[in-house]
Amino acid sequence: MSYAPATSPLLLPLPDTLTPPLNHYPWLPAGRYRSGQTLAARFPVPAGYQRVAVAPGSFGAWLREVPLLPTGTAVHLHNSKLKDRQDVHAAVLDLDVGTRDLQQCADAVIRLRAEYQFSQNPDQVHFHLTSGHDIRFQDWYQGRGFRVVGNDVVPTPKSVEKPDHATFRRYLDQIFTYAGTLSLSKELRPxxxxxxxxxxxxxxxGSPGHAVLVLDVATQPATGRRLVLLAQSYMPAQQVHVLKAGPQPKAGAWFNLEADKQHVYTPEWTFSRHELGRFE
Structure with a gap:
């Protein structure tokens, strides 16, 4: 992967909306969603490129309109301290990180995938723990919890809860505690x-391991070349941020994904070309 050159395309004013479409971003307080503060609005494609088609209602369509914090926002850790490196992000997602050191790299991917599923149908949310056990949100809120005893996961009764977003966040904290890059990698198709x-x-x-989410993709019809927007959390748990495509101050956020290269370089991790996966 190499870095796409920064561009300065003409930006047209975008209307603001007061509520997310169909409540697709349910962690946001009422009235906070603004269509002018989304990924698609903040990062237009460079000249000669176009965004790839995504199906309405798909994970890709949902990510394209994910809300961002204002331009220039710094990345903070779960304890409100600043992330040591403030030179690797182009934007920060408008998404809470929690107060515990849980929402790290794989957890951020799980969080966004789970939030999308929750916005569509909460009962479809489920993730595997590192042990291999499949933990469903529906079981969780219906009173079928679990506890970890050594290397085993034991079904444990818990209180029945409403399937609302607060319950969902408590469920996710349990997933974050016992899942990671190893379990997440097994949920993906190469x-x-x-x-x-x-x-x-x-x-x-693995340990160490890392995970970076592809937020959006643009293609150059004349050549087939692809650019990507990437997002990550890291250690310790920190706000999910859109990665910056290079060390230059005006590098932008679009990475040039070179499919014939052996490695994919991101600011804080280098991946093999074989380490791309897709949710089933």
Whole structure:
């Protein structure tokens, strides 16, 4: 992967909306969503490129309109301290990180995938723990919890709760505690770089491991070249941020994804070309 040159395309004013479409971003307080503060609005494609088509209602379509914090926002850790490196991000997602050191790299991917699923149908949300156990949100809120005993996961009764977003966040904190890059990598189907789509994940499972989410993809029709927008959290847990495509102050955020190269370089991790996966 190399860095796409920064561009300064003409930006047309975008109307603001007061509520997200169909409540697709339910963690936001009422009235906070603004269509002019989304990924698509902030990062137009460079000249000669166009965004790839995504199906309405798909994970890729949802990511394309994900809300961002204002331009210039710094990345903070879960304890409100600043991330040491403030030179690797182009934007910060308008998404809470929590107060515990949980929402790290794989957890951020899980969080966004789960939030999308929750916005569509909460009962479809489920993730595997590192142990391999499949933990469904529906079981969780209906009173079927779990506890970890050594290397085993034991079904444990818990209180029945409403399937609202607060309950969902408590469920996710449990997933974050016992899942990671290894378990997440097993939920993904390997994909070639040349077929990258919004919602795919660059991931190395293990310890250490890392995961970066592909937020959006643009293509150059004349050549087939693809650019991608990437997002990550890291250690310690920190706000999810759109990665900056290079060390230059005006590098922009679009990465040039070169499918014939052996490695994919991101500011804080280098992936193999074989480490791209897609949710089933």
């Amino acid at each position: 994909m070639p770089l040349a077929q990258v789509q919004p919602g795919d994940v660059l991931i190395r499972g």
